Amino acid sequence: MNDLLLRALRSEPVERPPVWFMRQAGRYLPEYLQTRSGTDFLTFCRSPELAAEVTLQPLRRFPFDASIVFNDILVPPAAMGLDLRFEDKRGPVFRDPIRHPSDLARLKIPSVQRDMPEVLETIRLLIPQLDVPLFGFAGAPFTLAAYMIEGGGAKELENVKGFMWRYPEEFSRLLTLLSDVVIDYLNAQIEAGCAAVQLFDTWAGGLDPQDYARFAAPAARRVFEQVKGAPALYYCRDSAAVLPALKGLGADAYAFDWRIDLGTARAVLGTDVPVMGNLDPVALYGPEEVIREKVREVIQRAGPTGHIFNIGHGLTPGTPVEGVAAAVDEVRRWRW
């Protein structure tokens, strides 16, 4: 078993950083499109054989040091009773978003085993086939609340902020409820065999620092306090302005987008805190010499211990396969 990821997460000496890519299974791979074809996206996520197959696809092409179970962060809200559809142009859409505190009564407290067993089955199918650690993951409570209140992805976050400011007590209760769901969900993924888990706080970077500290941070902290048995990572896009607050969340490592110098991040977090990141995913479009130069720059800035190489955001559907290959190759050539 390749244990480079786990050694880096313990800040042990490594000859090069481990490498994997957020959304490394996805639409940039022709074999993914073929497997995915004809199946509704939510059904696809909930089909263990198919989800396991696409989880394995990038590992057949690239020598990644970790895998991540194929799934969607909105599976738990759907299991809580919200009607979720994935529409071709708009992405995820909740037909009955939460807009008023009275809507909270509609939410069920899900059981992972009863309402979301598929991800556990996918993990169990994957473990015997893998020689790299498998990540589980979940959306962070604020980010899940944002989707549930906006009714889908939303740039300005008008609805979730409006709810949060008008009904701060009820919003905090929703975050606590979502924290508990996420805690059970991540612990079950660890029990099923995941060697690490990641919490994705995609939308929390849109908050001002006071609201981040008041709402998003305590909910994420609650998750990290209660997830046990495997390292837990935190990813928040646009987190440069809340960097000093991150360490208090209690994650085992922090992942960053490409807009921040990892050296600067580590100076604030403390060099004993492992970091993950942070190549600009658009750099993978090439040219190759720029990809390789930027890869070396990221590694150099992160330093020799406690760094997991990744991109700063999920792979985009148009990414050339050769760009991914060049970046992975350059990380693997590195020697400290």
Place this chain on the structure above:
Amino acid sequence: MNDLLLRALRSEPVERPPVWFMRQAGRYLPEYLQTRSGTDFLTFCRSPELAAEVTLQPLRRFPFDASIVFNDILVPPAAMGLDLRFEDKRGPVFRDPIRHPSDLARLKIPSVQRDMPEVLETIRLLIPQLDVPLFGFAGAPFTLAAYMIEGGGAKELENVKGFMWRYPEEFSRLLTLLSDVVIDYLNAQIEAGCAAVQLFDTWAGGLDPQDYARFAAPAARRVFEQVKGAPALYYCRDSAAVLPALKGLGADAYAFDWRIDLGTARAVLGTDVPVMGNLDPVALYGPEEVIREKVREVIQRAGPTGHIFNIGHGLTPGTPVEGVAAAVDEVRRWRW
């Protein structure tokens, strides 16, 4: 003449911060929609009587301490020969974007007097009618290049980054050309009567810190070195990660989005550097007590000198007029 803005820009003692809002003239005002109705957007920007009228509209409703000439940042690229349309759903669209270095030969070097005289006429119409300082503005070179290469607004910046990485020399030449256009344009606006100017670097926050330092920063610095006769401000959305680089740009003040604590920003920039910002524009959707509390928080964090109150991004079309009124009122009630 209300000189509160200019006193704040000189870090002189003030009893409260001056206040104005980015995009304070715009679609959230019914009278704007009425004036704008039936006229193509680019024609509208280039119609001095209409542009002056909508510039004045917010001042009739709210006691702002500054105004900003109504215009669009894409007027200079259009004057350079690119075919610009504003489409209802998509926003600005260049039908013939720059995609290859050979496309640069299509660009004309415009004369402000000959190719963009309308903004100067708008300013001249406005000056006798105003008792507050008038801002002129321009897009920053990187941001203009991004629009010209993407062909419009673009979240991922794939095309402009691809051009920049493939053809770094040619891209730098384009930035220098755009800097020179912007310098002439801003100096002409100052000569026509503007008391301050602002450079909008809307897209530069999408770059990693190395690319920001290599491309966007030198181009903006060139502008600030050569704009004379009035204070010049720099606004970059998502600038928290490049904060240490900002001071080197040589602007007279820096405007921030809502994701950063102005106290933190001032600690890095030095408290002698004036700052502008940074209420979350979504907060204007209410409720009123949250608006007022957040206004006070921004003022408190910015401190007693060298602060101009603003929102952290342009007013959005759906903003309630009462939200704007409450925020402006709360700033005006403040006493240091």
